[in-house]
Amino acid sequence: MRLEADVLIPVYRPGNRLEILLEQLHTQTCPARKIILMNTGKQYFPPGLEGKYEDVEIHHLRKEEFDHGGTRDRGIRLSKADVVICMTQDALPADAHLIENLLKPFSDPQVWATYGRQLPAKDCREVERYTRSFNYPEESRIKGAADLGTLGIKTFFCSNVCAAWRRDRYLELGGFEKKTIFNEDMILAGHLIRKGGLIAYCADAKVIHSHNYSALQQFHRNFDLAVSQTMHPEIFGGIRSESEGIRLVKMSMKHCLQIGKPWLCFQVLSQSAGKYLGYKLGQRYGQLPRKMILWCTMNPTFWQEERR
Structure with missing residues (x-):
């Protein structure tokens, strides 16, 4: 059928x-x-x-x-x-x-x-x-x-x-x-x-479907991603997550060198830094002051609802 x-x-x-x-x-x-x-x-x-x-x-x-x-x-x-x-x-x-x-x-x-x-x-x-x-x-x-x-x-x-x-x-x-x-x-x-x-x-x-996100946009996106995962330890707790990100960085830089555009490695590093910092802060959102959370997130409406 x-x-x-x-x-x-x-x-x-x-x-x-x-x-x-x-x-x-x-x-x-x-x-x-x-x-x-x-x-x-x-x-x-x-x-x-x-x-x-x-x-x-x-x-x-x-x-x-x-x-x-x-x-x-x-x-x-x-x-x-x-x-x-x-x-x-x-x-x-x-x-x-x-x-x-x-x-x-x-x-x-x-x-x-x-x-x-x-x-x-x-x-x-x-x-x-x-x-x-x-x-x-x-x-x-x-x-x-x-x-x-x-x-x-x-x-x-x-x-x-x-x-x-x-x-x-x-x-x-x-x-x-x-x-x-x-x-x-x-x-x-x-x-x-x-x-x-x-x-x-x-x-x-x-x-x-694709986006040309800046390093700062990647930061905001990965902050929210980590918040969502931290809020659900019953699913994501104890599951390794960073090794795949490290592999992507290495493979991306290798690709930039292989196509003869080594300067793109700086873009890889800046984007990866934005992702990593956003993710790490998102994992620790419970320890952050509210003003900082609102600066880090790309979804401030969610936090207004949370406060209620």
Whole structure:
């Protein structure tokens, strides 16, 4: 029996890229049953998209209602499909087989989630381009609890930029955290692995998605990442996480030398320093003064909610 899938996309101040995404989703070899848009700020939503597609369901939220986990959870609970594919508004399918290839591994009932390969956009810088190839290799892989010894924290990696979740198992696990600073996908993936489920990385399910973050932006992002992991010791406690980061730094610098651009090593080092410092401070957020936390985070709204 072929599984039915809905696509869920949180939306905020969308540009024409959202319309391109919707058009591409409608040309898939395995079309979605429904596309659910969770839009923050009705005043920012393009009026031309309202009612344009019969299969696109739009839900408008106030800005204070948005949460990385809670908003996605609400969207998934609106779905009746077998599988819900989470995407972001800035990720574009690389071809017409994205949904088809994300669904294939679900033929194994032990696979509870799948995620796709993120390819760099044309404007992606060289260092980030290499990082994409490191984090999203050409070979597909199925991950489970048995891989924790070799993969460490990467066992739990599953990105909602493009990830599919078996809806019945999602509901059994309790869904995404309703209030989370960030990293709702990896938190749920950790629960999934701990409960005996499998996650499939689908290298043939490809999206175009990349960012040219500065070292400071990497700092903020990794601060929030570490906060999310520190808040969930039941998942991340005792799991090695830094060795893979060190390997990425070494491999990135080697790549810069191999392509004859040794000056890019300085960019690797500055980006890595931003990531490392942000991560280390995030692990110790409980010891930091509030003003410092608000400077370090990229999600100050979360901390306002925490205070209440």
